[in-house]
Amino acid sequence: MSKIRVLVVDDSLFMRKVITDILQSDPQIEVVGDASDGNHALTRIEKLHPQVVMLDYEMPHLNGLETLKKIIEKPAHPTVIVVSGYVEQGADVTLRFLEAGALDFILKPSGTLSLDMAKVKDELVEKVKIAAKVDPRKHVLRMRAKTHRKLPFAKDKGALIIGASTGGPAALEVLLPQFPEHFPLPIIVAQHLPKLFVKSFINRLSKECVLPVVEAVDKGPIIGGVIYIVSGGYDTTVVSEKEQPSFVVRENSVDIETPSVNRLMSSAAQVYGSNTIGVILTGMGKDGSAGMEAIKGKGGKTLVQDESTSVVYGMGREVVERGLADDIVPLDRIVEKIGQILN
Secondary structure (H helix, E strand, C coil), rough: CCCCEEEEEECCHHHHHHHHHHHHHHCEEEEEEEEECHHHHHHHHHHHCCEEEEEEEECCCCCCHHHHHHHHHCCCCCCEEEEEEECHHHHHHHHHHHHHCCEEEEECCCCCCCCCHHHHHHHHHHHHHHHHHCCCCCCCCCCCCCCCCCCCCCCCCEEEEEEEEHHHHHHHHHHHHHHHCCCCCCCCECCCHHHHHHHHHHHHHHHCCCCCCCCCCCCECCCCCCCCCCCCCEEEEEEEEEEEEEEEEEECCCCCCCCHHHHHHHHHHHHHHHHEEEEEEEEHHHHHCCHHHHHHHCCCEEEEHHHHHCEEECCCHHHHHHCCCEEEEEEEHHHHHHHHHHH
């Protein structure tokens, strides 16, 4: 089996060496070269033909975002993973990378010059292996389906629960703005994303969405016609007290994948029963399959984004292979399908 060819791009010689050593500790990965800035990276890509590029975004001459845009201009290009040195200040920039075509990101544990990259060794290796399997030409289209603003919804009870992981931020920026202002259900989104990204993600969505977008908070009431984003590093579940659904938010420092799509969906199914609609978007792993099973068990409806529009067809495939999907639809038809369910 041929090794996965990786190019490491960072303006710090130290960081290039650290990342290279981590990746080459895995027998399936070969770092074929490195680069110190964007222009150098573009030259090295042409010569070395890597499958995956680890791309820093604070670099001289040509920064990471500009470099990414030039990389994906070519029909045959490597898959890009952003290696982020900033934390809160860089959350919005990292989301811009994902929207522009990067597959995923890695946070340096302690800033631009991290001496403790070993903390993210397993994450680095796993994401490179996932990236090597992804078709780099498969980027989310900036499509906008009809929102059916003039159509009434016959059903106004229940909740819509959406789960996503790799590729999810870009997919959600396509999907959520399609919901019309009179949409009757609460939309609760569990996207695998660190908590420090939530505020920036909500701000970005709020500029595009007709419906209000807010963070799900502990003991906060759940109201129809509102988009709730649940936070990474925590598990958010749904409860009902005195017939008023609300959130329970508890810190989770054990599981790697948070927020848990399974726990959110399973709890929502207990509260909303057959009026629950579950949607699984692009993402790696299996999170969400148990939650979709719980929704099906209560008589709710389940939808999965199809493989052709999913950057990573992992979570969706698991649901489909377990026979838990009522429908498998392209990203730009999900809102239309939900409208059919509610009419």
